Amino acid sequence: DLGKEMDIMKDSLSTVKKTRDAGELRQALTAMRQAAQDAKDQAPERLDGKAKDSAQIKDYRAHLDKLISQIDVSLKKVNAGDVAGAKAESENFEQTRNESHKKFR
Numbered sequence: 001d002l003g004k005e006m007d008i009m010k011d012s013l014s015t016v017k018k019t020r021d022a023g024e025l026r027q028a029l030t031a032m033r034q035a036a037q038d039a040k041d042q043a044p045e046r047l048d049g050k051a052k053d054s055a056q057i058k059d060y061r062a063h064l065d066k067l068i069s070q071i072d073v074s075l076k077k078v079n080a081g082d083v084a085g086a087k088a089e090s091e092n093f094e095q096t097r098n099e100s101h102k103k104f105r
């Protein structure tokens with residue numbers, strides 16, 4: 001269920017913020033990305049009964065896509081050896097999380 005993907009995102013976000021190890025950082029970002037991708041195949045309880053092609057479900061998925069592109073920016077940075085820059089992207093993840101939770105949680 002969606003709660004499971006959210007728990008994975010929460011744990012990975014916490015690792016992203018804590019670690020200074022590039023390998024661990026990459027692993028956490030990859031887990032967060034997969035969870036966000038899996039969350040796209042589900043729908044929040046608040047949108048129960050909405051059609052898959054409704055504006056609300058599309059908006060929900062667009063917020064997850066935004067998070068995924070932010071994760072990709074962070075992955076590029078860690079792959080380029082910029083651990084600090086990659087970690088700094090977590091501020092954008094939190095902004096998207098907060099925006100999304102206001103709308104869909």
Ligand code: HEM
Pocket residue numbers: 002003004006007009010011013043044045046060061063064067093094096097100101104105
């Ligand atoms: C790094 C980003 C995010 C983190 C760390 C995060 C974390 C969490 C956590 C810890 C919960 C509570 C889970 C539970 O009840 O067990 C939750 C719930 C929820 N989150 Fe997120 N979240 C993130 C991004 C998002 C995004 C981008 C969306 C939507 C586009 C979203 C939508 C929701 C919804 C709808 C719920 C309530 C669960 C439900 O309706 O079934 N979250 N999130």
